Amino acid sequence: MYLLGINGSMRKHCNTNILIDAVMKSAKKVNPKVKTKILQMANLKIEPCRSCYDKCSIKPCKCVIKNDDLDMVCNEMKKADAIVIGSPLYFNIPARLTALIERLVCLSYFHQVRGFKEPEPLNDKLCGLIAVSGDGDTLPVLQHLLNFVLFLKMKPIFLKSYPYIGISGQGGYKNSIDEAKTLGQMLVRI
Numbered sequence: 001m002y003l004l005g006i007n008g009s010m011r012k013h014c015n016t017n018i019l020i021d022a023v024m025k026s027a028k029k030v031n032p033k034v035k036t037k038i039l040q041m042a043n044l045k046i047e048p049c050r051s052c053y054d055k056c057s058i059k060p061c062k063c064v065i066k067n068d069d070l071d072m073v074c075n076e077m078k079k080a081d082a083i084v085i086g087s088p089l090y091f092n093i094p095a096r097l098t099a100l101i102e103r104l105v106c107l108s109y110f111h112q113v114r115g116f117k118e119p120e121p122l123n124d125k126l127c128g129l130i131a132v133s134g135d136g137d138t139l140p141v142l143q144h145l146l147n148f149v150l151f152l153k154m155k156p157i158f159l160k161s162y163p164y165i166g167i168s169g170q171g172g173y174k175n176s177i178d179e180a181k182t183l184g185q186m187l188v189r190i
Helices: 015-030 070-079 095-113 139-151 174-189
Strands: 002-007 035-040 082-088 126-133 167-170
Touching (some): 002 174, 082 139, 082 174
């Protein structure tokens, strides 16, 4: 199994990454053969969507913008058996993660519009969601991420504690470590 983490924070090794890493370590405890990788959005160049609708996804799930890291991120997401997406609360979510979401949603939309026979590459892919905030409400971030993964037809993992749709690291990460461990176990077992 290959478990991919996407840290949407511009701070590479802080609260969001700590929770993603806890998910990864927990998954490895369940199955030591699990391979893990965390993509740091802070290290990536992701251009914003240019709304070039007449050219978007002419080839299945291929963007015409070639001078950034979108293809690499897409390839990692396609290879993964499950994905964990984490974001801090900024003014909703960080700009680079917003750009990634906009581009992937656009590719997915035009994949459908153009009527390609093959299913979309992230269809039915398991995913877990994480939102972190010093003191603000993380629910809008989780809802935004949930809308994103549902649009891509991914299968989000729901937890048995509030906010159910993902891990809420409200007030930092320390109160959410147990939920992160549970999510890692669930991703491997499902």
